[in-house]
Amino acid sequence: MDIMPESNVFDYEDIQLIPKKCVIKSRNEADTTIQFGDRTFKLPVVPANMQTVINEKLAIELGLAGYFYVMHRFEPETRAQFIKDAHAAGTFASISVGVKDDEHAFIDQLAAENNIPEYVTIDIAHGYSDTVIDMIKYLKNKLPESFVIAGNVATPDAVTALEDAGADATKVGVGPGMSCITKLKTGFGTGGWQLAAIQQCAAVAKKPIVADGGIRYNGDIAKSIAFGASMVMIGSMFAGHEEGPGEVLEMDGAKYKTYFGSASQFQKGEYRNVEGKKLFVPLRGSIYDTLREMQEDLQSAISYAGGRELHDLTKVDSVIVRNTITNGDNR
Ligand SMILES: NC(=O)C1=CN([C@@H]2O[C@H](COP(=O)(O)OP(=O)(O)OC[C@H]3O[C@@H](n4cnc5c(N)ncnc54)[C@H](OP(=O)(O)O)[C@@H]3O)[C@@H](O)[C@H]2O)C=CC1
Numbered sequence: 036m037d038i039m040p041e042s043n044v045f046d047y048e049d050i051q052l053i054p055k056k057c058v059i060k061s062r063n064e065a066d067t068t069i070q071f072g073d074r075t076f077k078l079p080v081v082p083a084n085m086q087t088v089i090n091e092k093l094a095i096e097l098g099l100a101g102y103f104y105v106m107h108r109f110e111p112e113t114r115a116q117f118i119k120d121a122h123a124a125g126t127f128a129s130i131s132v133g134v135k136d137d138e139h140a141f142i143d144q145l146a147a148e149n150n151i152p153e154y155v156t157i158d159i160a161h162g163y164s165d166t167v168i169d170m171i172k173y174l175k176n177k178l179p180e181s182f183v184i185a186g187n188v189a190t191p192d193a194v195t196a197l198e199d200a201g202a203d204a205t206k207v208g209v210g211p212g213m214s215c216i217t218k219l220k221t222g223f224g225t226g227g228w229q230l231a232a233i234q235q236c237a238a239v240a241k242k243p244i245v246a247d248g249g250i251r252y253n254g255d256i257a258k259s260i261a262f263g264a265s266m267v268m269i270g271s272m273f274a275g276h277e278e279g280p281g282e283v284l285e286m287d288g289a290k291y292k293t294y295f296g297s298a299s300q301f302q303k304g305e306y307r308n309v310e311g312k313k314l315f316v317p318l319r320g321s322i323y324d325t326l327r328e329m330q331e332d333l334q335s336a337i338s339y340a341g342g343r344e345l346h347d348l349t350k351v352d353s354v355i356v357r358n359t360i361t362n363g364d365n366r
């Protein structure tokens with residue numbers, strides 16, 4: 036068994052980006068937009084395609100407001116109508132699929148009805164598999180105009196395999212999520228070295244990488260871009276907003292929303308092959324305030340990078356600090 040050298044193993048909390056000379060007069064000048072597929076979005080972030088993070092109303096609102104979104108796949112019978120609703124509202128449709136047999140019939144139906152989503156995400160825990168490779172090929176054959184995001188994967192080999200099958204982007208992150216217990220139950224994944232995995236995958240990728248899971252601070256978005264991601268998927272930090280799914284709960288005078296893993300018992304309705312758990316996340320107000328703050332922080336990050344646009348973040352140097360960036364100030 037090979038063991039990766041320690042210098043190649045780091046995560047968000049282990050890294051600081053090193054500032055360069057500022058070339059703008061105001062953070063407002065820094066451009067956070069990203070082209071992803073045929074469209075340009077305000078930010079390189081996307082709420083996770085999880086049932087406690089996104090619903091149809093919020094998805095369409097986000098699309099209309101200029102943000103990327105991916106609708107989840109856990110009410111499969113509503114997806115065809117959702118595509119029509121998104122188009123009727125004047126925005127793009129971005130849906131998720133699995134790999135089980137009935138998904139092929141669903142894709143056939145979309146093609147037959149010319150009900151074409153602009154983006155399709157193949158949402159599977161272990162994306163480096165023949166089932167995902169076959170699904171990419173199936174989608175590219177039946178819905179050639181759709182931009183296909185395939186995942187989730189952990190390694191450069193997997194990125195290359197999915198790109199070779201026709202994926203337009205790959206999603207990297209097996210086990211770093213806050214609701215994840217894959218790392219504990221199976222011993223596998225990118226938990227603890229997600230940022231390093233992004234860097235390794237981006238080094239071979241010919242198409243965009245979506246960094247998925249493990250984002251705990253807005254600065255982690257800048258770090259994801261700096262290490263090679265084009266888009267950053269975020270679950271827990273988007274789960275507690277008033278526009279999102281789920282009721283507000285009150286406990287000991289504080290307000291929360293539920294956030295559960297897509298492979299949790301709560302999602303599956305039974306305790307079989309469970310790799311996710313349920314959490315309560317504090318209510319955070321409006322998602323648009325969070326998005327605005329993410330934009331401000333990313334603009335500031337671009338200025339520290341000595342740049343004007345997102346891509347300039349990839350030109351900075353970094354230092355490994357091993358768990359010390361908060362100096363204990365979050366205890
Ligand atoms: N990003 C991450 O780290 C993780 C994300 N998740 C999320 O949980 C949800 C459920 O994921 P998933 O279980 O893949 O989806 P599904 O339950 O839809 O499973 C998809 C198919 O893949 C098979 N399958 C699942 N895992 C494996 C495996 N390890 N080896 C071989 N076959 C497998 C399943 O069969 P069978 O069930 O019979 O094995 C099923 O046929 C998704 O939304 C996923 O994103 C889950 C875990 C990790």
Ligand SMILES: Nc1nc2c(ncn2[C@@H]2O[C@H](COP(=O)(O)O)[C@@H](O)[C@H]2O)c(=O)[nH]1
Pocket residue numbers: 083084085187208209210211212213214215216217218247248249250268269270271272295296297298299310311312
């Ligand atoms: N191992 C598991 N991972 C899961 C599950 N449900 C979702 N996810 C992944 O987590 C990210 C979000 O991570 P966060 O750190 O931002 O909260 C999400 O996009 C999925 O890839 C699960 O049940 N098990």
